Amino acid sequence: MFDLDRWIEMFKTLNKNKLRTVLSGFTIAFAILLFTLLFGIGNGLKHTFEKAFARNAQNSIYINSGTTTKPYKGLQSGRKIQFTNDDTKFINEKFEDDIQFFSPSIERFRVQAIYKGEQNTYWVGGVYPDYQPLEESVIEDGRFISVLDIKRRAKVIAIGRMVEKDLFGNLSAIGKNISLDGISYKVIGVFSDPGGDRDERKIYTPFTTAQGMYSNHDELDYFGLTYNPKLNVDQALAFSNLLTKMLKEKHNIDPRDQGALRVHNFADGAKGVQQFMMVLNIIILFIGIGTLIAGIIGISNIMVYIVKERTKELGIRKALGATPKSIIGMIMLESIFVTAIAGYAGLLIGVFALRSLGDSLEKYFILNPSVETYVVVGATIVLVIAGTIAGYIPAKRAARIKPIVALNDE
Amino acid sequence: MIKIENLHKSYPMGKDSLHVLKGLDLHIKEGEFVSIMGASGSGKSTLLNIVGLLDIHDEGTYHLNGQLIEKLDEKKAAVLRNKFLGFVFQSFNLITYKTALENVALPLYYKGVGRKERQEIALQYLDKVGLKDRANHVPSELSGGEKQRVAIARALVANPKVILADEPTGALDSTTSGSVMELLKEINREGMTVFVITHEEDIAAETDRIVRLRDGVIISDEKVLKTAKV
Numbered sequence: 057m058f059d060l061d062r063w064i065e066m067f068k069t070l071n072k073n074k075l076r077t078v079l080s081g082f083t084i085a086f087a088i089l090l091f092t093l094l095f096g097i098g099n100g101l102k103h104t105f106e107k108a109f110a111r112n113a114q115n116s117i118y119i120n121s122g123t124t125t126k127p128y129k130g131l132q133s134g135r136k137i138q139f140t141n142d143d144t145k146f147i148n149e150k151f152e153d154d155i156q157f158f159s160p161s162i163e164r165f166r167v168q169a170i171y172k173g174e175q176n177t178y179w180v181g182g183v184y185p186d187y188q189p190l191e192e193s194v195i196e197d198g199r200f201i202s203v204l205d206i207k208r209r210a211k212v213i214a215i216g217r218m219v220e221k222d223l224f225g226n227l228s229a230i231g232k233n234i235s236l237d238g239i240s241y242k243v244i245g246v247f248s249d250p251g252g253d254r255d256e257r258k259i260y261t262p263f264t265t266a267q268g269m270y271s272n273h274d275e276l277d278y279f280g281l282t283y284n285p286k287l288n289v290d291q292a293l294a295f296s297n298l299l300t301k302m303l304k305e306k307h308n309i310d311p312r313d314q315g316a317l318r319v320h321n322f323a324d325g326a327k328g329v330q331q332f333m334m335v336l337n338i339i340i341l342f343i344g345i346g347t348l349i350a351g352i353i354g355i356s357n358i359m360v361y362i363v364k365e366r367t368k369e370l371g372i373r374k375a376l377g378a379t380p381k382s383i384i385g386m387i388m389l390e391s392i393f394v395t396a397i398a399g400y401a402g403l404l405i406g407v408f409a410l411r412s413l414g415d416s417l418e419k420y421f422i423l424n425p426s427v428e429t430y431v432v433v434g435a436t437i438v439l440v441i442a443g444t445i446a447g448y449i450p451a452k453r454a455a456r457i458k459p460i461v462a463l464n465d466e
Numbered sequence: 467m468i469k470i471e472n473l474h475k476s477y478p479m480g481k482d483s484l485h486v487l488k489g490l491d492l493h494i495k496e497g498e499f500v501s502i503m504g505a506s507g508s509g510k511s512t513l514l515n516i517v518g519l520l521d522i523h524d525e526g527t528y529h530l531n532g533q534l535i536e537k538l539d540e541k542k543a544a545v546l547r548n549k550f551l552g553f554v555f556q557s558f559n560l561i562t563y564k565t566a567l568e569n570v571a572l573p574l575y576y577k578g579v580g581r582k583e584r585q586e587i588a589l590q591y592l593d594k595v596g597l598k599d600r601a602n603h604v605p606s607e608l609s610g611g612e613k614q615r616v617a618i619a620r621a622l623v624a625n626p627k628v629i630l631a632d633e634p635t636g637a638l639d640s641t642t643s644g645s646v647m648e649l650l651k652e653i654n655r656e657g658m659t660v661f662v663i664t665h666e667e668d669i670a671a672e673t674d675r676i677v678r679l680r681d682g683v684i685i686s687d688e689k690v691l692k693t694a695k696v
Contacts, residue, residue, distance in 0.1 A: 061581055072563035372559045375520060377548025377576035377624070379541045456540070460520040463559060 066389050076365075077394055080358045084395045084439055085402035087351025091435050092406025092427050094347055098340030100417065100425030105333065107252070107423060115156070115285050116190055117296050119303070120278040120318040128310035137307050137316045141274040146306060147281075147299070154295050158281040159184035162266040169259065170235045171223040178219060180236060180259045182266020183280075190280045191249060198230045198245035205244075205262040212265075214245035216256035236261075239269070289327060296321045344435070351439050356446035359391055363450035370454045371462025380455035384448065391447035392440060399436035407432065467531060467628060467659045468494040468517060474525035475512055486512045488682040489526070494661065496627075499654040501662040501670040504679035511632060513679070514663045518551055518630045519543045531627050548576050552621025556633035558613040560605040566592060566616045567601040573624040591619040595649060611642030618649055628659045635669055647672045 070077045121137040144160045162182035169178050181187070188200045200214050213234065220229040220243075229243040241261060249255035267276065283295050300319050301311065309316040363370075370383055410425050417425070454462070475487040486509045494500050504510040515521035516528065519538065528535040531550055538546075552573075553559075560569045571588035579587070592598050595615040605613055614634060621629050631650065635643035647669060654660045654674075662673055670676045671690060678686040 061575065064581065065575065068568070069563070368559075369561050372561055373572070373576070374540075374544060375518075375547060375553050375559070376573040376620070377544050379544040379576075381541065382576065458521060460515045463520075463555065 062385070062389060066386070066393065069386075070390060070394065076362055080355065080362065080391070080443075081394050081398035081401075083354040083358055084351065084398040084443065085405070087347060087354060087439060088399050088402030088432070088436055089406045089409075091344055091347040091351070092403060092432050093409060094343045095340060095431060096406070096410040096413075096425040096427045097417075097422055098336070098343060099427060100422035102333065102336055102340070103423040103425075104418075104421045105329070105336065107250070114322060115282045115287075115292065116280065116322045117283065117299075118278060118280050118320040119299075120320075122315050122318055124309055124313055125315040126310040126313045128313065129308050131308055135316075137309065139276050139279070141276065143303070143306070144276070144279070147279065147303075150302060151295075151299060154284050154287070156282045156284050157186035157189050158279070159187040159190060160263060160276045160279050161187065162263060162270055162277050164266075164270055167236050167259070169219070169223065171229075171232065174223045176219075176222050178257055178259050180213075180261060180266070182263040182270070183260050184263050187260065187280060188247070190282055191251070191255065193247040193249045193255075196246045196248050197228065198243070200245050200247065201260055201262050206264050208262075209264045209268055210262055211239065211241045212244045212262065213241040214247055214260045215243055216258045217246060217248045218253055218256040219259060220246050222257075293321065293324075344431075348435055348438060352442040352446075355395065355439065355443045359443060359446040360450050363387060363447065363454050367454055367457070367462050371457075371459045371464075374455075374459035375463065380452075383455040384451045387447050387451035387454075388444060391443050395440045395443035396436075399439050403432050403436050467496045467498070468492065468661070469529040470517075470526065471528075472526040473513075473516065473523050473528065475509075475516060475521075475523050486682050487516075487523070490682075490684055492677065492684065492687075494628075494659065496659055497654070497657050499651065499660045499662075499674040500677060501664055501673040501675070502677050502679060503664060503667070503670045505665060507681075508679040509682040510663050510665075510679050514630055514632050514661070517628075517661065518553060519547050544576075548573060548624060550627045552624065552626040552629045554614065554617050554621050554629060554631035554634045556636040558605070558610075558617045558637070560613060560616060560620075562605055565602050565604055566597060566608065566612075566619075569605070569616055570620045570623050573620060577624050588619075588623055591623045592616070594622070595619045609642075610638050611645060614638060614642075614646050615649065618646070618653070622653065622658075628661055629653065631660065631662045633664055634662060635664070635666070643669065 121139050124131070124133050124135045124137065127133045139160070141160070147155075148158065161184075164180045166177040167180040169176055183201060184206060185201050185203055188195070193200070195214075196217060198214070201212070204210070205212055213236070215229060215234070223229065223234065224232070229246055232243050233240045234243060235241075236259070247256075249258075263276075267273070283292050287295060296319055300317060304311055304313070304317055307316070370378075373383060407427065410427065413425055415424060470490055470492040473487055473490040473492075474485070476483040476485040478484075490513065502510045502513060512521065516523045517530075519530075519535065522538060530546065533546075535546075561572070564572070567585065567588050570592055571584040574584040574587060589598065589601060592601050595618055597612060597615055597619070600608060600612060605616070608616065618629075618634075629650070634650065635646055638646060650660055650662065651672065660673075662669070664670050673690060675687070675689050677684055
């Protein structure tokens with residue numbers, strides 16, 4: 057199929073009709089460029105929201121205790137509900153199959169941390185190893201709290217990236233000792249958290265260590281857990297409702313009492329965020345398709361115009377012995393070549409522009425604007441095909457009209 | 467070379483059809499220099515288009531080089547045109563963005579001749595029409611006479627059997643007309659069958675045989691007396 061002569065003929069034609077070539081090339085390049093930029097910026101918006109909402113595991117549930125607001129079974133309202141290790145055992149036994157990760161936790165706010173004269177106050181949590189997947193924290197250095205730490209009530213801590221930065225600057229915190237409210241803890245790990253700075257200014261210590269240190273032997277503050285990811289949203293909500301109901305019963309809380317037990321199910325929020333993201337996706341898709349259609353119409357117009365303009369030339373070629381097939385082949389080769397090259401150029405410029413934009417628009421909620429390669433390549437192919445079809449239809453017509461008619465076309 | 471019997475052609479014109487050629491019989495032998503004369507509307511251009519395989523006839527038979535022309539599809543017609551026919555048009559019909567040399571070489575491209583050979587042959591024919599030094603000029607840089615010479619070189623380049631010239635001098639002044647006709651005569655002397663369409667008496671007089679058309683029928687067909695010419 058490859059015929060050097062045809063290519064030489066094509067290059068000559070393109071070269072001698074620069075305006076036409078540039079015009080059709082520009083249409084394609086511009087359409088792809090716009091597509092890439094709009095899509096990329098749309099994706100940037102998406103990234104911002106993804107980051108803003110992706111703080112904890114999507115299937116996580118947090119249960120905090122509070123004070124009763126309703127009298128129940130002869131008990132007065134205003135009673136403080138206190139979780140104990142017995143509740144941990146209770147949840148573990150009743151819901152073993154539905155729970156994936158589970159960590160009873162103790163929390164203390166504004167704990168003063170000191171390292172060699174640098175000091176700051178942080179949130180400190182006493183947690184189980186399961187707390188890491190719960191928060192979706194990522195260990196950057198060292199390790200997280202281990203089962204052994206729990207058993208030994210070790211005075212060790214895993215600190216957030218920002219804590220390390222605050223207290224250690226650019227130095228590594230691993231193996232160093234930090235004083236928390238006057239008691240020395242050894243840093244065993246540094247983590248980052250998709251929740252951002254806020255979640256990276258946290259310090260985790262083994263649950264047992266914290267319980268011994270801060271509370272009366274078996275009391276604790278809240279539970280964090282993730283349910284089995286196989287559950288769908290409705291099953292997850294049913295699970296958390298049942299869990300709430302049974303805990304309320306256990307603590308003699310009125311089922312309608314909203315204050316005594318606060319359950320935060322991320323499935324609720326996740327649903328909203330997911331819907332929002334879906335709308336955003338649809339908008340981005342709409343913009344993309346719109347740009348593409350505009351490009352397709354543009355290239356189609358130009359192709360029709362080009363073939364029309366060349367009717368006479370095609371008539372001459374036919375009189376000199378060009379077969380309809382060779383006429384169609386010639387026009388198609390030219391159109392495919394121009395659209396493919398121009399499309400690729402537009403793609404490169406677009407991708408390069410997005411890359412150079414980088415995170416500079418972060419304050420406008422556009423984070424890391426980028427486009428998946430397959431999307432732009434797909435868009436380019438669509439435009440090339442559109443250009444081909446747009447060239448093929450008039451080319452076929454031109455190849456069919458009688459040479460005498462074409463010759464008389466002025 | 468060209469044998470036409472009882473040729474009919476009509477064109478649809480709205481509801482009616484325009485009967486242009488009404489049963490022509492014409493026989494042109496190899497090496498003849500024939501002109502078709504007639505006022506506009508006499509059907510001479512239609513005849514040339516049919517002879518040139520640019521259009522199809524409705525009725526009758528047409529033999530080109532002994533081959534019966536019927537049921538021609540575009541592809542077959544294109545091959546036959548390329549092989550047997552060379553066209554010279556009133557409006558030259560050169561491709562505007564191609565140089566004289568490229569224009570002349572184009573029929574060879576469609577014939578499948580290699581690029582280098584194409585260039586050589588094309589240059590040879592340009593030389594023949596006296597335009598070797600203008601080979602790399604585009605048509606807009608050439609005079610009318612030069613353009614027609616390029617067109618004639620292009621018509622000749624694929625070594626056809628018949629040259630069909632549609633008012634070859636129609637767009638030229640009398641001096642250049644004369645030289646173009648001289649060129650056609652010279653080609654004819656070398657053995658080529660030349661078929662000229664014109665409405666100019668003095669152009670027709672340069673040929674060997676004049677066929678007069680009126681309203682789609684041949685009204686006369688006579689040899690030109692060469693002795694009458696000076």
